[in-house]
Amino acid sequence: MGRAVSVDDEQIHARLGEVFRANGYAGASLSALSEAVGLQRASLYHRFPTGKHAMATAVLTSVEARLRQALEPLTSDLDVADAVAEMCTRLAGDYRDGRLSCVLDTMTLTGAPDDIRAQAGRLAQYWIEAMAAAAVRAGATEAEAARRARAALVRIEGALVVARALNDPSVFDQMLAELPGLLAA
Amino acid sequence: MGRAVSVDDEQIHARLGEVFRANGYAGASLSALSEAVGLQRASLYHRFPTGKHAMATAVLTSVEARLRQALEPLTSDLDVADAVAEMCTRLAGDYRDGRLSCVLDTMTLTGAPDDIRAQAGRLAQYWIEAMAAAAVRAGATEAEAARRARAALVRIEGALVVARALNDPSVFDQMLAELPGLLAA
DNA sequence: GTCTATATTTGGATAGAC
DNA sequence: GTCTATCCAAATATAGAC
Numbered sequence: 001m002g003r004a005v006s007v008d009d010e011q012i013h014a015r016l017g018e019v020f021r022a023n024g025y026a027g028a029s030l031s032a033l034s035e036a037v038g039l040q041r042a043s044l045y046h047r048f049p050t051g052k053h054a055m056a057t058a059v060l061t062s063v064e065a066r067l068r069q070a071l072e073p074l075t076s077d078l079d080v081a082d083a084v085a086e087m088c089t090r091l092a093g094d095y096r097d098g099r100l101s102c103v104l105d106t107m108t109l110t111g112a113p114d115d116i117r118a119q120a121g122r123l124a125q126y127w128i129e130a131m132a133a134a135a136v137r138a139g140a141t142e143a144e145a146a147r148r149a150r151a152a153l154v155r156i157e158g159a160l161v162v163a164r165a166l167n168d169p170s171v172f173d174q175m176l177a178e179l180p181g182l183l184a185a
Numbered sequence: 186m187g188r189a190v191s192v193d194d195e196q197i198h199a200r201l202g203e204v205f206r207a208n209g210y211a212g213a214s215l216s217a218l219s220e221a222v223g224l225q226r227a228s229l230y231h232r233f234p235t236g237k238h239a240m241a242t243a244v245l246t247s248v249e250a251r252l253r254q255a256l257e258p259l260t261s262d263l264d265v266a267d268a269v270a271e272m273c274t275r276l277a278g279d280y281r282d283g284r285l286s287c288v289l290d291t292m293t294l295t296g297a298p299d300d301i302r303a304q305a306g307r308l309a310q311y312w313i314e315a316m317a318a319a320a321v322r323a324g325a326t327e328a329e330a331a332r333r334a335r336a337a338l339v340r341i342e343g344a345l346v347v348a349r350a351l352n353d354p355s356v357f358d359q360m361l362a363e364l365p366g367l368l369a370a
Numbered sequence: 371g372t373c374t375a376t377a378t379t380t381g382g383a384t385a386g387a388c
Numbered sequence: 389g390t391c392t393a394t395c396c397a398a399a400t401a402t403a404g405a406c
Contacts, residue, residue, distance in 0.1 A: 027211030027296040111212040158343020165309040
């Protein structure tokens with residue numbers, strides 16, 4: 001048996017994620033990633049042989065898992081507005097009440113490899129579809145549900161940007177309060 | 186008299202701006218900035234003695250001037266909904282119909298110097314105040330106008346992020362169509 | 371005012387000891 | 389599995405010729 005790992009994968013992905021989310025792909029230096037994880041740069045290359053690219057892929061996969069958990073209430077038998085409210089509660093945690101940026105924003109800038117940006121794009125698509133399904137369950141037509149779901153993602157991403165620009169995280173929580181009404185009108 | 190300039194300041198600021206907006210502060214390399222402007226790196230340092238930081242400051246100042254132009258209809262004697270529609274037309278041009286990102290998003294990531302982020306924050310504040318004034322003119326209370334104005338900026342920034350993530354610029358133009366109704370309800 | 375050339379630091383990545 | 393040491397490329401910035 002080899003040497004025991006000093007940090008488990010889940011924690012590594014979470015800490016890498018914070019650096020990528022805050023700095024973007026290009027801005028996330030190996031030094032910053034290394035320091036956040038608590039491993040030397042060379043040790044990170046042992047876990048991620050293809051380097052920064054593999055780290056970003058792992059982060060997006062980990063983000064996808066968190067997103068699935070946040071969206072899980074939407075497929076429950078809860079009242080739709082309540083289900084959306086529960087999604088919002090989980091999102092508030094994932095985004096530290098508006099203090100953390102979203103990978104859909106910061107990892108889709110020019111400078112990120114194309115496949116990373118494509119992977120982020122699929123996340124956005126998946127998220128919209130899940131919210132649209134909830135809107136349909138609330139009685140909306142397919143077209144109206146798609147419109148509302150896209151509007152919801154627009155507000156989520158926009159609130160995170162504005163919260164960051166104004167240095168006022170409360171913008172995010174206030175926006176979340178409007179989402180049940182938007183999706184389950 | 187010295188040698189004539191080969192590129193005027195306005196064009197330089199516009200081209201630097203495109204690079205900063207697409208790549209963020211950290212991702213905007215001197216090489217990329219130099220190539221976009223059509224001057225060697227050393228020539229950029231002649232125009233901007235303190236380097237990248239001065240370029241970013243100049244870009245934000247230039248963006249502020251463009252923003253003032255876009256917001257100018259809001260202080261005209263037009264019907265408020267028409268004024269907002271005119272603002273939207275101008276914004277569509279500034280953001281190339283959703284194909285260009287916003288400095289409030291990409292220049293506020295960790296990695297940008299604090300004063301650059303603060304300058305961007307003041308831009309956001311100014312923008313919100315101008316839209317709130319329009320909402321007041323449309324009959325909203327101060328509190329309601331502030332709420333609508335912030336919601337409008339949230340949607341603008343969010344639509345740009347989602348358009349980029351989905352690689353679908355039309356998200357931006359579709360969002361713009363909703364702004365007159367939002368601000369001048 | 372712009373250029374070529376260069377200094378210096380940081381970034382991404384690898385080799386090999388333990 | 390993690391580390392120190394190192395390589396190479398790219399990034400920021402400067403010097404000095406024209």
